[in-house]
Amino acid sequence: MSQLEIKNLHVSIADKEIVKGLSLTIKGGEVHAIMGPNGTGKSTLSKAIAGHPDYTITSGEVLLDGVSILEKEADERARAGIFLAFQYPSEIPGVSIANFLRAALQARLADGEEIDASGYYKRLYAKMDLLKIDRKFTSRAVNDGFSGGEKKRCEILQMAMLEPKVALMDETDSGLDIDALRIVADGVNTMRSPELGVLLITHYQRLLDYIVPDYVHVMYDGRIVKSGDKTLAHELEAKGYDWIKKELANAKA
Amino acid sequence: MKPPTETDLLPDSAEAAAVENPAVGIDQSAGNFSYNMEYAFDAGTGLSEDTIRYISSVKKEAPWILEFRLKALKKFLSMPMPTHWATKDLENIDFQKIRYYLSQGQKPKRTWDEVPDDIKKTFERLGIPEQERKFLAGVEAQFDSEAAYSNIKEIVSKQGVIFVNSTEGLREHPELFKKFFGKVIPTGDNKFSALNSAVFSGGSFIYVPPGVKVAQPLQAYFRINAENFGQFERTLIIADEGSEVVYMEGCTAPKFSTSTLHSAVVELVALKGAKIQYITVQNWANNVFNLVTKRGIAHEDAEIKWIDCNIGSRLTMKYPGVVLKGERARGEVISIALANDGQHQDTGAKMIHAANNTTSNIVAKSISVGQGRSTYRGVVHIPKHLKGCKNNTECDALLINTNSRTDTYPAISVRGDKNSTQHEASVSKVSEDMIFYMQQRGLTEGQAMSLAVNGFINDLARQFPMEYSVELKRLIDLEMEGSVG
Numbered sequence: 001m002s003q004l005e006i007k008n009l010h011v012s013i014a015d016k017e018i019v020k021g022l023s024l025t026i027k028g029g030e031v032h033a034i035m036g037p038n039g040t041g042k043s044t045l046s047k048a049i050a051g052h053p054d055y056t057i058t059s060g061e062v063l064l065d066g067v068s069i070l071e072k073e074a075d076e077r078a079r080a081g082i083f084l085a086f087q088y089p090s091e092i093p094g095v096s097i098a099n100f101l102r103a104a105l106q107a108r109l110a111d112g113e114e115i116d117a118s119g120y121y122k123r124l125y126a127k128m129d130l131l132k133i134d135r136k137f138t139s140r141a142v143n144d145g146f147s148g149g150e151k152k153r154c155e156i157l158q159m160a161m162l163e164p165k166v167a168l169m170d171e172t173d174s175g176l177d178i179d180a181l182r183i184v185a186d187g188v189n190t191m192r193s194p195e196l197g198v199l200l201i202t203h204y205q206r207l208l209d210y211i212v213p214d215y216v217h218v219m220y221d222g223r224i225v226k227s228g229d230k231t232l233a234h235e236l237e238a239k240g241y242d243w244i245k246k247e248l249a250n251a252k253a
Numbered sequence: 254m255k256p257p258t259e260t261d262l263l264p265d266s267a268e269a270a271a272v273e274n275p276a277v278g279i280d281q282s283a284g285n286f287s288y289n290m291e292y293a294f295d296a297g298t299g300l301s302e303d304t305i306r307y308i309s310s311v312k313k314e315a316p317w318i319l320e321f322r323l324k325a326l327k328k329f330l331s332m333p334m335p336t337h338w339a340t341k342d343l344e345n346i347d348f349q350k351i352r353y354y355l356s357q358g359q360k361p362k363r364t365w366d367e368v369p370d371d372i373k374k375t376f377e378r379l380g381i382p383e384q385e386r387k388f389l390a391g392v393e394a395q396f397d398s399e400a401a402y403s404n405i406k407e408i409v410s411k412q413g414v415i416f417v418n419s420t421e422g423l424r425e426h427p428e429l430f431k432k433f434f435g436k437v438i439p440t441g442d443n444k445f446s447a448l449n450s451a452v453f454s455g456g457s458f459i460y461v462p463p464g465v466k467v468a469q470p471l472q473a474y475f476r477i478n479a480e481n482f483g484q485f486e487r488t489l490i491i492a493d494e495g496s497e498v499v500y501m502e503g504c505t506a507p508k509f510s511t512s513t514l515h516s517a518v519v520e521l522v523a524l525k526g527a528k529i530q531y532i533t534v535q536n537w538a539n540n541v542f543n544l545v546t547k548r549g550i551a552h553e554d555a556e557i558k559w560i561d562c563n564i565g566s567r568l569t570m571k572y573p574g575v576v577l578k579g580e581r582a583r584g585e586v587i588s589i590a591l592a593n594d595g596q597h598q599d600t601g602a603k604m605i606h607a608a609n610n611t612t613s614n615i616v617a618k619s620i621s622v623g624q625g626r627s628t629y630r631g632v633v634h635i636p637k638h639l640k641g642c643k644n645n646t647e648c649d650a651l652l653i654n655t656n657s658r659t660d661t662y663p664a665i666s667v668r669g670d671k672n673s674t675q676h677e678a679s680v681s682k683v684s685e686d687m688i689f690y691m692q693q694r695g696l697t698e699g700q701a702m703s704l705a706v707n708g709f710i711n712d713l714a715r716q717f718p719m720e721y722s723v724e725l726k727r728l729i730d731l732e733m734e735g736s737v738g
């Protein structure tokens with residue numbers, strides 16, 4: 001069983017501190033939800049863990065199965081088992097999803113080893129069936145001209161194929177109508193296993209009706225300010241974030 | 254001759270890559286080796302009338318050819334360098350420091366067994382004999398100034414197809430040669446076509462009889478082995494009425510510290526209803542000045558298609574053209590240029606419409622990496638008195654890293670209201686976010702850039718014969734891997 005440990009993490013962009021001391025441990029099989037108002041640093045947290053070069057980790061640790069990943073390049077982190085489902089996935093014109101995924105899997109093989117093409121397509125189609133994705137989908141160029149929902153589905157398909165140890169899912173529910181949301185949630189639920197830890201970043205409670213989290217954390221101003229179980233999400237939905245802000249202000253006073 | 258001593262100029266890893274044969278043999282890392290040769294024929298260094306007399310005499314040429322050459326030399330000397338519109342880098346070519354003719358003899362061998370060992374080894378390392386067996390109708394392998402090997406499969410020669418090098422073509426088919434030679438590209442077309450006309454050696458001469466459709470491609474491979482050398486091949490392809498032929502060329506040279514000049518002239522003639530497809534995938538070392546003139550004449554209902562991939566070289570100036578001379582003739586240029594650090598690709602296309610209902614299509618894609626610079630330069634000319642002519646021009650540039658530079662000079666002159674033209678241009682960038690996205694899926698930075706570039710040219714690469722599109726992808730992979738800091 002794998003484990004991602006985030007210890008007292010501080011992250012800056014262009015000398016501005018965004019994540020201000022965040023600690024969280026995600027074990028295999030667990031789903032953690034992080035909720036919080038816009039601009040609070042949720043995407044920054046996920047991109048910093050994934051190794052985006054714009055984000056500087058000024059202090060703290062991120063360990064995957066006890067080994068620090070902070071010295072590793074983004075691609076090494078990915079191959080070590082970190083997957084980021086992007087809030088805004090990039091378009092790659094001219095590169096089909098099938099070829100892209102094949103290249104990504106090929107990159108995980110040792111030098112000189114070739115991916116088995118027929119085995120690859122068999123697996124790809126099986127995952128697509130599981131996620132109720134049309135066969136034609138993977139011949140389209142990655143995210144090129146995709147609707148919001150298609151982009152998110154493309155992320156989920158990649159996640160299913162790459163079988164990460166830890167998935168950081170950034171607002172995977174945004175831009176989805178209720179049917180698409182259900183399909184995406186079903187996909188994540190079928191992937192839930194002791195082998196996979198999930199960090200679900202979301203603005204809304206809605207997604208959590210479909211992917212029921214083990215833990216819910218509230219992030220505010222670069223920190224986790226409150227943690228609880230799924231009932232915390234309902235509370236947030238009912239009361240909004242102002243309630244948290246007030247509590248914090250009172251605590252400081 | 255002395256036994257060959259290999260002077261390998263690359264570290265071990267590239268040497269390892271050189272051992273496995275690339276699919277089409279234009280892989281630069283595989284190409285980066287040379288043999289210390291003693292040449293039986295050497296015109297020495299520098300250019301004068303004597304150089305030309307030497308070349309002509311060792312080739313035992315007819316007097317008219319020597320005349321042609323000497324006139325061309327005068328023309329060359331009288332013309333200015335085109336530095337005002339192209340690049341000042343041309344001034345760095347020192348014509349008196351170049352060797353104009355190096356060979357082991359003027360008669361190419363018909364079997365690989367007869368080819369001298371060191372030359373044979375060169376082409377074996379580049380994978381040529383293997384490809385010949387696999388998928389080619391004929392091969393000509395030029396080593397410095399002359400073809401060392403030239404052969405055509407019997408099944409093709411029985412159809413009356415002629416495929417020899419230009420030295421042999423001039424000797425054995427003078428009437429046919431003379432009729433078309435220098436007619437598509439006159440000596441004085443530009444300074445470098447004049448130079449080529451003065452000192453040309455090697456290149457292919459192809460004649461396809463009426464109605465003959467050559468099923469497999471003919472391939473020429475141009476190899477520069479010597480330092481400070483100038484390669485000036487001259488190719489003439491004549492497709493007689495209703496015939497079809499595909500010709501492919503590959504080129505490599507080792508990386509020398511001094512500059513090398515490659516200045517070819519290629520003339521195509523597609524007679525009524527004929528089809529010629531000319532495919533180039535070249536990957537020159539980045540000390541090569543590559544200044545090539547390529548043009549075809551398409552007669553009634555004929556079709557000429559240039560597929561031109563330019564990777565490597567210090568400076569490439571090349572604008573394949575089609576003169577659409579007969580009604581309903583079609584011309585096409587598909588061009589891919591990749592300019593890496595220290596390279597300038599100045600490429601484009603020329604379409605000269607000279608008859609009614611002629612159509613032309615230009616799709617040019619350029620990739621500029623780091624300090625690399627690429628320029629699209631095109632001419633489309635449709636005069637006022639014609640009708641029913643169409644041109645489509647599409648230029649797309651991809652920039653990788655902020656220093657890259659790209660310029661587009663489309664120069665479309667379409668006169669009269671009975672003709673139509675369509676022009677589209679785009680510039681896109683490989684953004685840091687796009688690279689990060691791909692890296693997040695496990696691709697290295699180099700693999701990510703390579704994939705982005707391959708995606709960019711994907712629609713064009715699909716038009717290539719399989720072997721060549723595979724090779725092109727390999728070349729791009731190598732270039733992009735190498736461009737990551």
Ligand SMILES: Nc1ncnc2c1ncn2[C@@H]1O[C@H](COP(=O)(O)OP(=O)(O)O)[C@@H](O)[C@H]1O
Nearest residue numbers: 013014018037038039040041042043044045054
């Ligand atoms: N690339 C960037 N450059 C500068 N500021 C950024 C960048 N990305 C995010 N920020 C800033 O960091 C803060 C947190 O943003 P983000 O992590 O996207 O929040 P969330 O995902 O919680 O909405 C915001 O103030 C935002 O403006």
Ligand SMILES: [Mg+2]
Nearest residue numbers: 042043087171
């Ligand atoms: Mg966000």
